[in-house]
Amino acid sequence: MSTDYQTNEAKSLLRRVLDSDIWYSFKKSKVTMVAAGVALIIFLAALLAPLLAPHNPFDLASLSLMDSLLPPSWTGMGDPRYLLGTDDQGRDVLSTILYGSRISIAVGLASVAFAAVLGITLGLVAGYMGGAVDAVIMRVADVQLSFPAILIALLIDGTISGLTGGVNREETAFTVLVISIGLSFWVQYARTVRSSTLVERDKEYVQAARLIGLHPFLIMLRHVLPNVMGPVLVIATINLALAIITEATLSFLGVGMPSTQPSLGTMIRIGNDFLFSGEWWITLFPGALLAVLVLAVNLLGDWLRDALNPKLR
């Protein structure tokens, strides 16, 4: 009985998704479907990198300097083992791209999650508490918003490496990146959540919750939060593209992922040194993947914003 009930439940959930406005607008937009497909393929390829990659770029024993700087195999001058050629250390470019996109996407997702949690929390507190707390949080947000995120990320990155003395760069790079990017993107979440919280907090259900003596923390978490989450999803999708670009930029500038654990940005930086001697494949392949990934995520974000916006229907 219970399984029957559950399949029914699952079916009706599927039915609900298929009948929803969002699914309809998704089916109607070919560009969005292509973008979703491309993004899905890249995400899966990144996730399954250890299974898909023909070589393991982190296994130093398998690398040979004899194989370094080989062109892609179809040019006739390369090695059939390395479809997209090799970099200066003899790493297979295709495998490094697969592992690199894994790092890029992981940093992107983690920093978006960090920024969202921080921004939602501060926005909720500012909107619900009001008064001095609100004023302080929002003024900080205003000041921060007047600076480009990349500048803030660079400053935080520099400050952290100054405080840690730059030791263990290889182990801390991931965390430092997530913190720098996360701290530079929280403002948008905070502003959006705050303005919806301001509307919600005077509604009757919140007053009722307050009346029965619930702790403000519980009211915010259980009653207000679910009702202000809608726009957050859109911001998060658009910010994912921005976070991936920011990570790639920081790595390209040499303050992100080290060359032993290259992200796409690091690979582009390494390849940039060889562009003039004709080794274009080290830069252009990761560059192309980065561009396609960001474009796909951007298109998805744009579509989601329009699909969830009742004014445009």
Place this chain on the structure above:
Amino acid sequence: MIAFVIRRIIQSIIVIMVVGLVAFVMFRFVGDPVNQMVGLETSIADRELLREQLGLNQPLIVQYWHFISNAAQGDFGTSYQYRRPVSEILGERLPATLELALVSAIFAIAAGIPMGVYTALYRDSVLSNIFLTVSLIGISLPSFLVGILLIFIFSVHLQWLPSFGRGEVVDLGWWSTGLLTATGLKAIILPAITLGLFQMTLIMRLVRSEMMEVLRTDFVKFAKARGLKTRVVHFGHALKNTMIPVITITGLQFGSIIAFAIITETVFQWPGSGLLFLQAVQNVDVPIMAAYLLMIAFLFVLINLIVDVLYVVVDPRIRLEGS
């Protein structure tokens, strides 16, 4: 009017003070200034003496005040890397960045406005769709990738344009310009396009949406009904009324052009303040980081202030609201 300006100036000063506090905290607590200045064999007593002389034993609020008042007089301390006053180094590097930012802003406006007008007037034409697709790609491509692609095409393949540096520069007093020599002009093309591309797409999309809105208004319809030439209606009536938001956005974007120059300057090894800042971040040269932060903050606040005041002058509705 005057009350409004004074209020905005006070707000601006508060913003600068807050950013100054951040810069001061960085300056004071990221790395020990004394350790950065002395050699390994300096005795502890000497270090304490230096600490005393630098005023690092005073209460923090006093130190903050010294930091701010020194900064206001253009004294940002001594760079850890170069062992020279920060203001001197920044002064040498600033002209390169400002020239680059100016040229790319001009490029963004000169290309963005016509493209925006065209896409608004001929919405479904093939060229409009190409412009819009290009602008979407322009927003999605990270700017360092655009720079690398341009270098790959125009410097490596075609060998038309240089890929790094400013070319020859001419000294005009304390300002060194690359805009007066042939090599300097050639050298600025690729960096300016790289830096201005994002702003160009922004301006194009803004002009397009504003134009489309204005074209629907009654006064444009009336102008058409009066039998004015289409050209006059489009450029004399419609475009003129889209210019206020365009000017505002472009003005506000000038600050971020300067900040984004960090990336472009790295790609093209352009000897400006952005490259200086990046090297400071890599080497934890805190005085330069703090000074750059303050400089950008000052610029942003100044531009915001000018735009706000101009708004009051231009738009009487805001003036009434203020009083």
